[in-house]
Amino acid sequence: MLELPIVEGKEKRRKKPDWLRVKLPIGPNYKKVRSLVDEYDLHTICQSGNCPNMGECWGAGTATFMILGNTCTRSCSFCAVKTGRPPEYDEDEPRRVAEAIDLMGVKHAVITSVNRDERKDRGAEIWYQTVVQVKERTPQVTIETLIPDVRATWDALERMISGGQEVVSHNMETVEALYRKVRPQAKYNRSLEQIKRTKEFGKRTKSGIMVGLGETKEQVFKVMDDLVEHGCDVLTIGQYLQPTKMHLDVVEYVHPDVFKLYEEVGLEKGFDMVESGPLVRSSYHAEKHIYPRQK
Helix, strand or coil: CCCCCCCCCCCCCCCCCHHHCCCCCCCHHHHHHHHHHHHCCCEEHHHHCCCCCHHHHHHCCCCEEEECCCEECCCCCCCCCEECCCCCCCCCHHHHHHHHHHHHCCCEEEEEECCCCCCCCCCHHHHHHHHHHHHHHCCCCEEEEECCCCCCCHHHHHHHCCCCCCEEECCCECCHHHHHHHCCCCCHHHHHHHHHHHHHCCCEEEEEEEECCCCCHHHHHHHHHHHHHCCCCEEEEEECCCCCCCCCCCCCCCCHHHHHHHHHHHHHHCCCEEEECCCCCCCCCHHHHCCCCCC
16 A cells, blocks of 8 residues: 655744734824825835835825836845836836925935836936935925945946935845845845945945844844945844745744844944834834934
8 A cells, every 4th residue: 555645734824923013004194195195106115015114104194205116127035016027117206206205294205216127227317316306395305215236337326326315225135144045136245335335425324134034143243244344324123024925934033132132232333323123124213314323
């Protein structure tokens, strides 16, 4: 009689701990922001990235705008933004973003984008025009731009960051050992070089990583050392949350005490600011990252 092998059932998905519970987005300010985003046909990373802080941020009348469309040329295994060949970008987008930011009455705006690797300038001109038009329409608004990997197209980088924004962020996303798994089309040292060049251009620099993907504390400390060496001022650290079953599994739900440790170690290593917590995302409390910390 033929004996068939016993196949173990797939491990159940990890249950989220209590510290990752968030309130549903409600309230008049949330509805106002949602209405403006829809009316002006805008994309926000809040929606595309399934951000757990959307209720809190939109409820406060703020949002992180995603320009250059909502289709990315990269296929990072952690990201909820759809992948494909993007359509031709909308040259009227900078005006619409500037008008929406004005109507929302925000004091600090965060702007990010998908990767546009198919374009020679990596979308730099739209980046520049968006920042310039926001500043022209609402000069009192401060701006952080969370820019993509320009693939060492350094003239594109200079154009992207020369519009007048106060903070320029570029996320490392993970530790070096996990790059091929998490960011297969990116290079660890190239992202470090991009941050270094941004600092040399005279900008306040910022980066972020996710934890819970299988990294060790020592690997996180190594990223910190590399970022400080390359001129990074502000670091954000948050818990990786699996967007869908098609994305990378969560290896670990990191305890809040470990996030506190990362904050303390980061400050000791030389960062001006470290925002570290389970629900922290790149643009969370971004308005606090504009100016150097009072020591």
